[in-house]
Amino acid sequence: MNPTMTAVEAGLRRGGVELRGTFTNVQDLWNYVFMPAVILVVMVFVGGDPLPGTELSLGDVTIPGVLGMQVAVVGLVNLTTMRIIEREDGTLLRAKATPNGMLGYFVGKVVTVSGMALISLAIILVPSAFLFDGLQLTKPGAWLTLAWVLLLGLAATMPIGAILGSLFSEARAIGFIVPPMLGLIAASGIFYPITSAPVWLQWIAQAFPIYWLGLGMRSALLPDSMAVVEIGDSWRYLETVGVLGVWAVAGLILAPIVLRRMARRESGSTVDARREKAMQRGTW
Amino acid sequence: MIEVRGLRMRYGSVDVLKGVDFEARRGEVLALLGPNGAGKTTTIEILEGFRMRSAGEVRVLGVDPAQGDERWRARLGVVLQSWRDHGKWKVRELLDNLGRYYAPYSTPDRKRPWAVDDLIETVGLGGQAGKKISSLSGGQRRRMDVAIGIVGRPELLFLDEPTAGFDPQARREFHDLVHRLSDLEDTTILLTTHDLDEAEKLADRILILAGGAIIADGSADALSYRMSTxxxxxxxxxxxxxxxxxxxxxxxxxxxxxxxxxxxxxxxxxxASLEDAYMALVQQFESGQGGTAAREFKEVKR
Missing domain, CATH: 3.30.160 (Double Stranded RNA Binding Domain)
Structure with a gap:
């Protein structure tokens, strides 16, 4: 087999091992379960009664948006933090020291993050199917829509996560990345209709993938009559594909450039770090 | 296997390496000694292709490391000073996965990768094969690093302070492993160490790096003799x-x-032991013309 294919295959296996690994430690399991559990409990207690003018509960109309949000969180936050940590602990350098290791590393990351996104969706969707009977799981095309929104969403968010993870070199930086991301989630109409937000905020939200992920998921799982709550009284499939597609293409063009620059610079910065440490020890 | 001529490395305004020259022949074990901050790690990282040099001629396995491709990379083994990676992986899992990348570079006289179970036994991790890497002790972790370094059955192996933190028994076992690699696998080895006794036991040739240049190059015996202390x-x-x-x-x-x-x-x-010779060499160097370099360092530091 040729080296490239070998590396891709080794990368797929790497992703498999990493994904399996997320089930074998408390920290990762907690990350999977915590947010969905909180949201589901809140929705069950707060959102039981049908909303005025509809037959759907607050839980019914919120859960699809939460699914969209989960995809974005996994693609952005998880990938960003994993990249920063693995750069610091030497995983990336190990990949550099292995023939075609970088290719395998990134194939592995795509598998891991996609798998984590799928698992996160299932953790919300499966209980929701029993708790919230307003979700249109048997609507024609529901699963197809869900699938392409998921794929396009991952393609739009993962390169951004990879880029952010490369720009920040210290684990401490995660603290600076997460709050703006949470702010964006709050502005993206996941937990209330975006049409009730100020127009300027609507525009900001529409510039980023999170809103479109939520919209896409709502279009998949809610009755079409609910489109009236959305901007333009429509699911706006074309715009969804357009915005997510632009993010995906831009990310896929930019990410390799940034990653390559990072890989080159990395050696320089490790030098600096070592030299600084050496100087502090006074060993020069 | 390695040819270095006039290697220079400058960080900002500090010259860490100011003209390093040496060679390594096939199957040789070379120990690179020197005071802290002399540039041992910098030298080794330039040879590994992880760092760009400022000037000089460098050939590793006949290739300039700055231009080394994946085929070249597959013939090298690298063990850096500190790894903390892949803590969630099991020992066997990781060696199996990393070994796969080397399979396309297998040759009739060098079957790549090293069979995983045999490799685990060779480095003495037989009891830990199914354990998570994060649960290994310091010495076991270091042996794991060595195992990863040799999983591709390298023709040339770089070891940066391989036995730091080893207890005497682990050290002895590691020395046996190095001898085996050099004798049976015909692996050329360049290692850095602070342990003169280790250098004397392992190395065919010892290089002493101080003040940015190689100030001595020879067998432990020859060095002690040359110093005629x-x-x-x-x-x-x-x-x-x-x-x-x-x-x-x-x-x-x-x-x-x-x-x-x-x-x-x-x-x-x-x-006079190697240690005496080493101390004498470094002292002589620092009080002699080399002292200028050492003083320059200190001035920059201030």
Missing amino acids: NSEVKWRRDGQRFVHSAPEATRFVRELFEQYGEGVSDLEVRR
């Missing part, structure tokens, strides 16, 4: 112990016998 002579006469430090021990002993004959007993002559 005083030997220590101990003997007993009339129930009394005597110790004398002599530049020419043989002549001193001959004269001793001529003078006292049968009266001399319990004679002991100890030639």
Whole structure:
């Protein structure tokens, strides 16, 4: 087999091992379960009664948006933090020291993050199917829509996560990345209709993938009559594909450039770090 | 296997390497010694292709490391000073996964990768094969790093302070492993260490790096001999112990016998050890012309 294919295959296996690994430690399991559990409990207690003018509960109309949000969180936050940590602990350098290791590393990351996104969706969707009977799981095309929104969403968010993870070199930086991301989630109409937000905020939200992920998921799982709550009284499939597609293409063009620059610079910065440490020890 | 000529490395305004020259031949074990901050790690990372040099001619396996491709990379093994990666992976899992990348580079006389179970036994991790890497002790973790370094059955292996934190037994086992790699696998090895005893035991040739250049290059014996520092002579006469430090021990002993004959007993002559030679070399260097370089460093630091 040729080296490239070998590396891709080794990368797929790497992703498999990493994904399996997320089930074998408390920290990762907690990350999977915590947010969905909180949201589901809140929705069950707060959102039981049908909303005025509809037959759907607050839980019914919120859960699809939460699914969209989960995809974005996994693609952005998880990938960003994993990249920063693995750069610091030497995983990336190990990949550099292995023939075609970088290719395998990134194939592995795509598998891991996609798998984590799928698992996160299932953790919300499966209980929701029993708790919230307003979700249109048997609507024609529901699963197809869900699938392409998921794929396009991952393609739009993962390169951004990879880029952010490369720009920040210290684990401490995660603290600076997460709050703006949470702010964006709050502005993206996941937990209330975006049409009730100020127009300027609507525009900001529409510039980023999170809103479109939520919209896409709502279009998949809610009755079409609910489109009236959305901007333009429509699911706006074309715009969804357009915005997510632009993010995906831009990310896929930019990410390799940034990653390559990072890989080159990395050696320089490790030098600096070592030299600084050496100087502090006074060993020069 | 390695050719280095006029290698220079400058960080900002500091010249860490100012003209390093040396060679390594096939199957040789080379130890790179030197005071802290002398640039041992920098040198090794330039050879590994992880760092761009400022100037000089470098060939590793016939290739300039700055232009080394994946085929070249597959022939190298790298063990850096500190790894903390892949803590969630199991020992066997990781070696199996990393080994796969080397399979396309297998040749009839060098089957790549090293069979995983055999490799695990070879580095002495037989009892830990199914354990998570984060649960390994410091010495076991280091052996894991070595295992990863040799999983591709490298023709040239770089070891940066491989035995730091080893207990004496682990150290002995590691030395056996290095001998085996060099004898049976015909692996060329370049290692850095602070342990002179280790360098003496392992290395065919010792390079001493100080003030940004190689100030000595030779076998442990040759280095001690070249320094011709005083030997220590101990003997007993009339129930009394005597110790004398002599530049020419043989002549001193001959004269001793001529003078006292049968009266001399319990004679002991100890030639300067590598450690003595090393200390003498580095001191001589720092007080001599090399001192300028050392002083320059300190000034930059301030």
